[in-house]
Amino acid sequence: MKKFLIPLALFFVLVVFLAIGLKRDPKEIPSPLMGRVAPAFTLPTLDPNAPAFDPQQMRGQVWMLNVWATWCVACRQEHPLLVAFSKANQLPIVGLNYKEVQAQDLQQGTQPDTAQTLAIARQKSAAWLQRFGNPYAVSVFDLDGRVGINYGVYGVPETYLIDQAGVIRYKQIGVLTPEVLTEKILPLVKALNAS
Amino acid sequence: MHPKRPLFIHIAASLLCAMLLSPQIQAGEAKPMAEDPIVEKRLIHISEELRCLVCQNESLASSRAELANDLREEVRKLIAKGDSDAEIKTYLVERYGDFVLYRPEVKPLTWVLWFAPFILLGLGLIGMAVYLRTRRKLPIQRHGLTADQRRQVQTILNARDNP
């Protein structure tokens, strides 16, 4: 009467899968951009007089792209770590300021143009970086989030490690922690610099 | 008597009437939120098959999250550009991975998902047919009463006959 054991066997398989599933985070979405060239863009920087920034300018060195915004509470958490990291290492960090200007920053019933929005974004982020420290070699502004979409950004903060050829090597979803820096990012940087 | 007052009142009254009447005059058919209803229809059709990435479990069509708004705007641009449904989905999968598809693609990874239910149904129906056929060939067990049970029945029947 082996067939009576089938339900038990199926159940056992199910439990195994569920047990493995307990160790996974269903909300974590790996990036399909790993190993691909970082998407190109041209965005204005914090300094109104400086030329626009393009990731091509970073070719030849390993660098980090950190997606942040002043309204992002979690970004505040990782910011001190970023500031310390920028001081200790020669790794340039580019800040991608994501959708800085929100509806509540705009006056009720007005439709500002891009220049005005950019001005507000620059003002807000300059003040914030002044207060909490500026780890960024360059700060760029993705006002409407379209560059973010190209990078597969779905939350803030997110951080990318990009190599000398402009290829994305690592994506951190969420807050950067000391463990992630020491265990994942720094060894990778070392390996990339050595090759 | 102030000659101006009647005029003032007339003007005030006219203004008041104009104010009261103007909603009716200026109001009309409410404009759709969407700029282009045809694009919008396609947007809804496509985004119902896409997942809102920041929500716990919603389609891109129904989510009100900010990223969902942005992604819908992006899809609108792609529709206007003339991309097909498949191209738009590929565009998003390139950036966000398979996870963004609410309707999983039919590919080797999901063959089990898509075909297992119907295979299972087939197996179930075959199993049922086999079971019914073999069952007819088995002898039917008839339950008799044991001697003990027979005595119990008799006791109860006797009790009923003799109140």
Next chain:
Amino acid sequence: MIIEIGHFALILAACVALIQGTLPLMGTWRQDGQWQALAKPTALLQFALIALAYGTLTHAALIDDFSVKYIAGQSNTLLPVPYKVASVWGGHEGSLLLWVLMLSGWTVAVAVFSQRLPLPMVARVIAVLGLISAGFLLFILITSSPFERLIPAPADGRDLNPLLQDPGLVIHPPMLYMGYVGFSVAFAFAVAALLSGRMDAAWARWSRPWTVVAWMFMTTGIALGSWWAYYELGWGGWWFWDPVENASLMPWLFGTALIHALMVTDKRGGFKAWSILLAIGAFSLCLLGTFLVRSGVLTSVHAFANDPERGIFILILLALVVGISLTLFAWRAPKATLGGEIGLVSRESMLLANSVLLVVATAAVLLGTIYPLIIDALNLGKLSVGAPYFNAVFVPLMVPVIFLMVPGGIAHWREAKLQSLARDMRLPATAAIVAGAAVWLFTDRGTALTGMGIGLAVWVVVGLLVQIADRLKKPGRIAPSFWGMHLAHLGIAVVVVGITFVKGYEEERDVRMAIGDNVTIANYDFTLREVTVVDGPNYKALQAAVQVFKNGQPIEVLRPEKRKYFSSSMPMTEAAIDYGWFRDLYVAMGDPIPGDKQQWAIRVYYKPFVSWLWGGAVLMVLGGLLSVSDRRYRNTKKTLAA
């Protein structure tokens, strides 16, 4: 102080549950009547202790005792009283306490209503329920205690999630839990049957009413959840194939299969092992649902607690309960004797087909729900399975189930003549085809799919009318269960009509409105009259007044709101609905639109026949009620003792 009493009571309850779960069972092995007789008093004691514990928690909520960590997390001084009471089950820990309260309540019910059952049977059933209860009580005490203190106590609680501050919260979870827990009784009967080796028709006869009542509660709970989502979430959706929704649908499907399989076991002694397996399966799905919702393995809008530690405990509980019962099944079920003859075409074979189809449908829902987890566990990446999958797979599987309602009712037990069956089904078939074709071809926007939906519903309704007419011609009293069956089937047909019309003919307009603007759907006109600010007990709202006209006549003013609760930064949409027998008019308010003219985003929906979804569920529950009121379940003559 009082909370500590509650905590202590729960610890005692766990001890009592362990006694209740072991001694009566050992009593059946040792043929010791006294130990078996411990079942009922321990069940009563357990209930009293858990009720006490639950009472202390409710008391804490009512007096705003925020030194209790759970209450501080769920409640608030400004919360209206009914929601304070409901906040007790608004979070993970409290909802589990409600679960065990209901489990012990059902156990008492079994103890009270089983006068006719032989003592060893009652002892086994109550013992199994006691073991399950012990498992849950230990889970609560060890990982999820609602009795923890928060020192220093905050001045005010964090407040109940605004989405939950709704009459729906007061009634949906309790109904659903009554269903989940109710299936544990069917499970306990099945396990008792396996333990005793007596898997005959008597077991099915005893088990049926409990199963139907559990199913009734489950139906109510699911329907309420669907209705609540419909009016609360703001865009008129009523089913999202969310993992938690699936977690309630799967036991319901199995429960439906079980009710039908038990008919065969009861009347003809057939499908004994199958019925037992279905009973074990239904409750296993309840436990699985508990795991899915509370362990964080799946993303869901409903997810309670995302705590892997709790997940491990529930998984162990699930593995033990189901693993042991399935092992018992593999060991004992082969000894089950065969029932009466079953013809290839007979009521039994139709009911068997019903079982197969419902089990496959459940498997499909389960597969879709956990497939992302399986793929992730195998390191094959992350994909998502959403509504499009479930709709594509589930609907084709359910169509034959609904179709079978007619031949299943007409066919005779043991052997049905294909010819007479076909003859009886001619009228329903004709009516169905005519109705379906008419809907497809002659309605605006009619499609083959809507035609099929209506055709299916007409098939069922005409089919049951034919059966009723035939039965009335025959002499003799008609049992309530006859009416119950047809009423429940009618309920399904009504739901099918609702789903078909809503999906096929609903309309939506997403517009920007200034005061005085209007929008038209069907022959209804919606005009925005004014937008005002409204103060609620714990929120502030922007309220629109929308005048609705039908064919030019004013019929109703709908007042949708956009609420900002003091305790939360999330703005909440409160849609305004004009309910109707044949259509709902649904208006939701969006954000004010920036610009020089004062405008608001307003969404207007026309939802034909949507109330038939919940109306059908009501009919199903009434059908179930009629079935259990059948006199044979209340037969007071003593059966022969085993």
